[in-house]
């Protein structure tokens with residue numbers, strides 16, 4: 001029973017790198033080279049842990065699962081990591097003293113490493129089923145070599161053979177299960193990234209068709225008016241036509257601007273920004289517009305609201321939200337703007353109006369492309385704003401009640417001033 005217990009402990013030591021790999025390394029680490037180096041180190045640690053808690057039997061005979069990390073390291077990572085991990089096994093065994101056990105280790109490795117390396121290429125090019133077969137075959141071969149080398153150097157005994165056969169069964173079974181596991185998790189990861197890509201493509205194609213439509217509208221209107229203007233019996237309201245045409249062209253321009261903003265790659269050129277200061281700037285910019293709409297802007301802005309952001313983008317998103325707030329009050333009113341730091345290290349910006357408000361359904365649709373209830377709206381402002389705030393690792397909460405008004409709450413991670 002204690003043999004199984006020892007092997008189970010070893011098994012745990014081996015699972016750790018696999019979990020670390022799939023939870024942290026595949027997602028967070030960029031570049032195959034870096035991934036391979038990290039993974040080699042993890043398999044190395046796993047080997048050392050396995051060898052530190054071996055199962056001992058007879059005189060100085062040890063068994064452990066070191067072969068499995070070695071096998072996976074070599075099969076999945078290639079020649080150099082394989083040689084490195086084998087070197088590690090030999091060095092660590094040497095550290096425990098030169099004995100027959102050391103010679104057995106070297107002999108088994110000399111017999112098995114070339115075979116593993118020989119199969120590594122075809123393993124890399126195989127599908128899941130064949131990979132499992134190769135790994136299991138190699139595990140079987142290694143244990144057999146271990147059994148033979150041990151017998152040749154130590155002499156055969158029933159007890160030793162018994163333990164080694166349990167070892168063989170265990171190693172082969174674990175190799176089989178782990179290869180299946182790794183391959184399945186890998187498949188799931190691949191599927192997920194493919195799904196993500198196709199989702200992106202879907203959004204792009206959906207957007208471009210709507211986009212084309214949105215641009216075509218103002219162009220057609222303008223074209224119509226230009227045609228009218230060309231008429232020798234020119235109608236009286238020439239000025240009106242020109243005015244509408246310019247408005248329509250401006251609208252097309254606006255759509256293009258916002259659309260371009262959206263497609264900009266998410267290169268983070270963020271700097272330390274005082275959110276309160278930016279808010280004040282934005283209010284200055286929008287002041288003229290709000291006065292035209294008989295809207296008063298009241299502020300309560302705390303000093304030192306430092307965040308990590310791109311100021312132009314931040315302003316753009318704040319302008320979009322404030323413009324909506326002003327536009328939501330056709331008969332004028334007040335917009336309250338606050339900026340404070342909260343207890344949980346966030347910067348909280350709120351923009352509250354007394355406008356027409358939104359129903360639950362309208363709130364849910366907020367931020368979808370070209371969703372607008374305004375006659376001359378682009379329906380892109382909120383989408384861009386959501387995207388910008390998300391790119392600063394922040395979030396936006398919308399509270400609204402039909403006929404009562406709307407409050408936008410933006411929460412952004414606070415950073416220290418220095």
Ligand code: ADP
Pocket residue numbers: 320324325328353355356357358366367371372373374376377378379380381382383405406
């Ligand atoms: P646009 O302003 O061009 O219509 P937006 O994306 O900025 O596009 O806004 C989308 C829609 O969301 C608006 O048409 C409006 O119906 C609604 N909305 C946004 N902000 C508010 C607000 N503060 N109050 C009421 N409705 C709003």
Ligand code: MG
Pocket residue numbers: 320323324381382
């Ligand atoms: Mg808007």
